[in-house]
Amino acid sequence: MRGRLAALLFCGLLTSGIGHAQAPASLEPTVEKALSVVRVNVTNQAWDFGRPWGKRTPFTRRAIGAVLPRQRVLVTAELVANANFVEFESAGGGQKVPATVEFVDYECNLALLKTDDTEFLKDLLPLNIGEARIGDQLSVWQIENNGNLLVTHGPMTTAEVLRYPIDESPFLVYRLTAQLQFRDTSFPLPVVKGEKLVGLLQRYDNSANNADIIPAPVIEHFLKDAVQPPYEGFPRLGMGYANTRDPQLRRYAGMKPGNGGIYVTEVLPGGPAAKAGLQKGDVVLKIAGETIDQDGNYNDPQYGRISLSHLVGTRHFHGTELKFDILRQSNPRQLTVTIANRPVESFVIEPYVIDRAPKFFILGGLVLQELSRQYLKEWGADWKKKAPEQFVYLDAQQNELFKDGPKKVVFLSRVLPSEATIGYEEVRSAVVKKVNGVVLQGIADLPKALAQAKDGVHKIEFDGEPGAIYLDAAQVTALEPMLATKYRLPTLQRLE
């Protein structure tokens, strides 16, 4: 739900933000400063998961990157998602150099860029990371056509933990109220306090004048991780929890009245919490010495009461051991959880597939793919309602449904009709269970399964209708050149 709203707001600034052009944006005249920003131009071209052999139409976006020490430039990961070409452009225009993505993390929505041209950034003043508190006046930096800074001030109104564009893990967000003017750049925009970078603006709602900012602590975590390869990413616990406001639940769980603590509702098999021995029904009272209240918040010295996700996921790093004080059936215990990042590849249905081509296999005209949320998002912003319901359900409940495998879900997305697929034209969106009797753990298992054809016939079995279909193995092979030519397919399979 949030992701959808955010996407909507994102379009808002690009298209209709012009309406604010006459509004007074800056209380002080634009000052000549030593610039610490560059324009970043990116040509993105995403893979088309509906037609996995090809890419979508490329499009170009302009944004503003914050120049950091060591000649690095910080932008959002969204900006460089599926980037074909990245370039830096001087603020006043004119000068351009090619750039590359050094590190990118789609979960925290940050990317670090660099250029081989050591001259290009040398005269710019690098920004250091600062810190901000609720009530501080922050400045959003944009660039005028003439290269001058356009500075918009606004107060930071909240700091809270929210879901980021990749709808998986929650992170801290600063919220700023400011009336931004429309310029030819989209996001990110640097957000500065004093002469220090305190965040990157990633979303703007031009009806409420609210800006969502990736805050300094998330940026610092990302940068520290990037300095010491391998980049490990933001850690998580691998558990779900519920608040314990309900006094009846508290008494049932043997908790004292008004004594904080969260109720563990889910422990992901193989995750950090599971490895530490945490169980469903445990009550977590403290993490790393910080008292956890009944809503799952702790008292942060900088931001006050905020979600434990910030404590675990941002303030600490992958591989850190955290002490948990818990109650199990009313008895206090201590556990040590070694927090860890969950690599996107470990999901059965991957929440995002960016910078990676979709895997597929065209078998005589049957298009077989691996199910991912990226595929479902081909149905647009309203994909949760419009994509095949069974797939949306599998994705949403994947932690419950795939405890015993498979590793990936292979499905038939559509049929490119051919002589081999007569009678199968209407089959679509069907989960493949077995091919020639071989249970598929992923699409990479297909070649070895296809080698098992019986009497020259491939048998493809589905979970549900139509049960099973058959293909003539020799015909499938013979049809390959025809399929490639007629349907203009550059390749009939991509398994890696």
Added chain:
Amino acid sequence: MIRPIGAVALLLALTLSGAAQPNEIRHSVARVTNTAQDANYRVPWLPGQVGSGSGTGWVISGDRLITNAHVVSNARFLTVEKENDPKKYIATVEHIAHDCDLALLKVQETAFFVGTKPLPLGGLPELESLVSVFGYPIGGERLSVTQGVVSRIDFRTYTHSTVDSHLSIQIDAAINPGNSGGPVMQDGKVVGVAFQGYSGDVAQNVGYMIPTPVIRHFLKDIEDGRYDRYMDLSIGFFNTLNPAMRKALGLTDDDRGVMVSNVQEAGVCAGLLHPGDVLLAIDGLEISSDGMVELEGERVLLSEVAERKYLDDVVKLSILREKQPMEVEVKFTRAWPFTLQAQQYEQQPRYVLFGGLLFQPLSRNLLGAYAFDNLRISYFYDHFISKELYREHPEVIILSAILPDPINTYLAEFREGIVEKINGKIILTLDDMVAAFAEKPEFYVIEFLGTGRPLVLERAAVEAARERINSRYAVPAEQNLDEKIPAA
């Protein structure tokens, strides 16, 4: 020489079958006015809104009237009127078949039938032949007659139940609200019952009637005094057009047979057929590779053969299993038991109210009453049969609403949850739930599907809240486990 004989034969046929004359038809068509009370699924202990509507009915043998089920659904008070007779006669529903949208009415005073003539049933009309629709549609008070031609004979969904499909005939005569239940006549015989139009602006002059095989099926089914509903094989099948599939299944190149793709565990074919079997013939009728059979000169889906069966009838299937020919006999021991996806009528909603929490089984009616925006609920509804979810959830029990009270202040997050267990016991039906709540543990611990926390209610608190909730919200009964209510 031949012609006169033909003419005599035709005349004879008319006399013998008692074809009705135009004025007799008019006298035998009645306006049916229904005062209905639809159940309230939102507040299931309330009696529901009263409204009224009208349709058309016609006289058949035995001093009875035929109309559509949707004309007399949820009836509390029914009247029928004839042309040229000012009196309103009180009628009652004798039989109602929601799965084929037909109903049979009795009229209290036999005086109603004076001057009427039972209309005889005909057969399937020819394509392009002319038919006349009699009824009391909107646009006037008196009987209306419209004419059109038979455009198409096809299997079609009957919108009254929303899930049942039977043979239906499309005609291009105007069918408007109020026509429902009226006879469609050809050569003095009833060839159909007008019952639905085409929704939307795209189609014009599209009306549908229930053809006589469906009417006769209904009349035969109720001969024993009870309506048993349509029989159904409860299987899925898939075409065998593909040569590789035909080879793998051991079929020759004769365009025959369909592959069984699914056998419902709760259906009559469970254990008798298996996915992968090939159906070659049904009751001796050859099945073509797209699932059609030829029945009385029409190419129809093989399901139509099962459609024409009754409770305890047997259907003979010639199949190929693992390439071996076999004969299978399937006895229709019961109609399909799970009607969650079908619109329900004449029922008082089932519910349990406990601690201010309202639990109701998932149904089309419930979805119509609540604007649930819940992926799990829509999945359970849409895939209830295709994924055989009824095996673990014969009733999908939803916490549909909460009557706010201090006892449930912190429970709002559980709304729209599907109940899985109470105090460790799996809950299959509302009756299981009542049994679990009848026990006296210290805590009632309700677990829902998914990964949320358990809902905990203290027994002492529930008992203390009971009177308070019932009186504050004027709840006359904390549960209803019987669904049937007497029809008018």
